[in-house]
Amino acid sequence: LGPDIKNCDTNTSLLNASSGFKSYKWQDNSTDSTFIATKAGTYYVSVKDFCDNEFTDTIKLERFTSPMNFILGDTAICLNQSISLEPNADFPKYLWSTGEITRNAVIRSPGIYFLQVTDINGCIAKEFINVNSKICFSEVYFPNSFTPNDDGKNDIFKAGVYGVLK
Numbered sequence: 619l620g621p622d623i624k625n626c627d628t629n630t631s632l633l634n635a636s637s638g639f640k641s642y643k644w645q646d647n648s649t650d651s652t653f654i655a656t657k658a659g660t661y662y663v664s665v666k667d668f669c670d671n672e673f674t675d676t677i678k679l680e681r682f683t684s685p686m687n688f689i690l691g692d693t694a695i696c697l698n699q700s701i702s703l704e705p706n707a708d709f710p711k712y713l714w715s716t717g718e719i720t721r722n723a724v725i726r727s728p729g730i731y732f733l734q735v736t737d738i739n740g741c742i743a744k745e746f747i748n749v750n751s752k753i754c755f756s757e758v759y760f761p762n763s764f765t766p767n768d769d770g771k772n773d774i775f776k777a778g779v780y781g782v783l784k
Contacts, residue, residue, distance in 0.1 A: 619663065619677040623655075626741035627681045631655040635675070639665040655679050682739040685709065689733055689745050696754030700726045703733070703747060711736035725749055 623631050633653040635642055643664045644653050655661055658681040664674045688705040695701050704722035705712075713734040714723040725731060728751040734744040757779075764775040 619675045622678040624680045624682065626684050626739065628684045628741070631679055633661055633677060635663045635665055640668050641666045657681070682741050684741040685735055685737045685743045687745070688735060689747055692748040692750065694750040694752040695725060695728055696752055699754065700724050703731065705733060705735065709735040709737055
């Protein structure tokens, strides 16, 4: 069966006892020459050759949990502006749908983007994010009145700035 296996929980492992034996018996009493392992644990097989000699082998399968939910939901972007997206955890490798391989990606237009990460065990996960557009405005607003009555609302006559001025 080969050496013990360590892989990601999103992968299955095909255990192969080789062909050419008269019979096979796995730990669950299945009788194929191969066994698909989906959970961590110890697996074993007993085989008989055509002279009725019996051979056994054991293999351990260790599973690593794949990274999940590493970027925060959907977001929005103002026209003619950019935002920076980044995961809420650190990983050794990043691949954004924009082609960037850094921890963060600069997004300049609405759309659906993905980030694929690889963790320290080599497990890969991909998550999508929907970047919507939103109406943003930048302006200087001058009120046409004020109420200097110390109620904390419109007590001072001054310009208001909304958005980012360039």
